Amino acid sequence: MFSFVKLLNRASARTRDFSAGLTASRHVAPGCDEAPLPRSAVQVPSRRLSGSRYNVPPSAEFVARPSGIATMCKLPFQQSAEGLDAAFIGVPIDTGTSNRPGARFGPRQIRAESALLRQYCGGTRAAPYESLVVADIGDVNVNVYDLKDTCKRIREAYREIMAAGCVPLTLGGDHTISYPILQAVAEKHGPVGLIHVDAHADTSDVVLGEKIGHGTPFRRCVEEGLLDCGRVAQIGLRGSAYSADAYRWNREQQGFRVVPAEECWSKSLTPLMADIRQQVGGGPVYLSFDIDALDPAFAPGTGTPEIAGLTPIQALEIIRGCRGLRLVGCDLVEVSPPYDTTGNTALTAANLLFEMMCVLPKVKYY
Numbered sequence: 001m002f003s004f005v006k007l008l009n010r011a012s013a014r015t016r017d018f019s020a021g022l023t024a025s026r027h028v029a030p031g032c033d034e035a036p037l038p039r040s041a042v043q044v045p046s047r048r049l050s051g052s053r054y055n056v057p058p059s060a061e062f063v064a065r066p067s068g069i070a071t072m073c074k075l076p077f078q079q080s081a082e083g084l085d086a087a088f089i090g091v092p093i094d095t096g097t098s099n100r101p102g103a104r105f106g107p108r109q110i111r112a113e114s115a116l117l118r119q120y121c122g123g124t125r126a127a128p129y130e131s132l133v134v135a136d137i138g139d140v141n142v143n144v145y146d147l148k149d150t151c152k153r154i155r156e157a158y159r160e161i162m163a164a165g166c167v168p169l170t171l172g173g174d175h176t177i178s179y180p181i182l183q184a185v186a187e188k189h190g191p192v193g194l195i196h197v198d199a200h201a202d203t204s205d206v207v208l209g210e211k212i213g214h215g216t217p218f219r220r221c222v223e224e225g226l227l228d229c230g231r232v233a234q235i236g237l238r239g240s241a242y243s244a245d246a247y248r249w250n251r252e253q254q255g256f257r258v259v260p261a262e263e264c265w266s267k268s269l270t271p272l273m274a275d276i277r278q279q280v281g282g283g284p285v286y287l288s289f290d291i292d293a294l295d296p297a298f299a300p301g302t303g304t305p306e307i308a309g310l311t312p313i314q315a316l317e318i319i320r321g322c323r324g325l326r327l328v329g330c331d332l333v334e335v336s337p338p339y340d341t342t343g344n345t346a347l348t349a350a351n352l353l354f355e356m357m358c359v360l361p362k363v364k365y366y
């Protein structure tokens with residue numbers, strides 16, 4: 001019988017820093033006559049064992065995808081953002097949703113589907129794990145009974161992440177979460193530029209008498225001065241509205257660039273992103289991506305779907321078009337797994353989060 005230990009050793013020789021996150025490979029099937037692997041060799045990320053700087057997920061060439069604890073991209077889990085350049089973090093709430101619930105299960109399923117992701121971006125030749133120290137730092141301990149308390153908990157958690165000098169890559173969760181996240185981001189960086197990809201503007205003032213919800217986060221951000229409004233772009237907006245000129249407040253009063261879905265139909269968004277880089281560059285930028293920006297044919301697992309949305313190709317053009325910007329945080333929100341039994345919405349979200357990591361400052365490209 002082929003030795004599992006030999007397999008691991010061979011893998012280590014072929015893939016530098018392979019054993020990082022190897023908690024995934026520790027399990028030995030019942031009846032298998034292998035001796036258990038030495039504890040120290042498999043339970044501690046090799047970054048700390050080897051002195052190497054980076055975490056690298058185990059390759060599916062040597063460690064089966066379905067094995068192990070479901071961290072984002074099969075990266076090591078760590079308790080805090082200390083020492084990290086970027087961190088995946090979940091915010092599992094849907095108490096801010098207005099229609100279909102379920103986004104509280106988003107982070108969990110995005111992590112599960114992310115097991116398919118590999119180490120490099122084949123399309124752009126990005127090598128994030130040769131450039132950044134990244135880990136999964138788990139979820140914010142939210143209060144599913146109290147949205148305002150949840151916002152406070154999110155703000156406090158992200159203050160710590162920002163204090164550690166780490167870029168958060170957030171797995172949502174409904175869109176309410178971007179408001180307390182941006183409070184913490186702006187506390188550190190001052191008013192930030194924003195690229196907001198969404199079917200909806202999310203700038204309502206009050207909904208059902210409430211100021212906090214997934215339709216209001218960017219209104220609250222504007223009121224609190226968290227955004228540098230001339231450096232805000234909203235892409236993919238569409239659908240029926242509460243008035244005929246639904247985006248006037250955004251455009252005329254705040255100076256946002258609003259790019260409705262109609263202006264995106266049937267074309268590459270690469271030229272648009274060249275314009276938007278000019279508009280939002282020159283300072284820190286936050287990227288907030290609501291999965292409902294995509295057409296529900298591609299991403300049905302979401303709370304407020306709108307027909308005639310963006311394609312996954314356009315989503316990649318937008319995210320890859322952010323390369324060169326000083327991104328200080330990114331989120332991917334509104335994945336509601338119960339509305340997509342195929343898992344494809346979460347799989348798409350996992351890929352988009354991976355692509356966000358690939359365009360962070362200092363990522364190496366071959």
Ligand SMILES: [Mn+2]
Nearest residue numbers: 175198202290
């Ligand atoms: Mn939204």
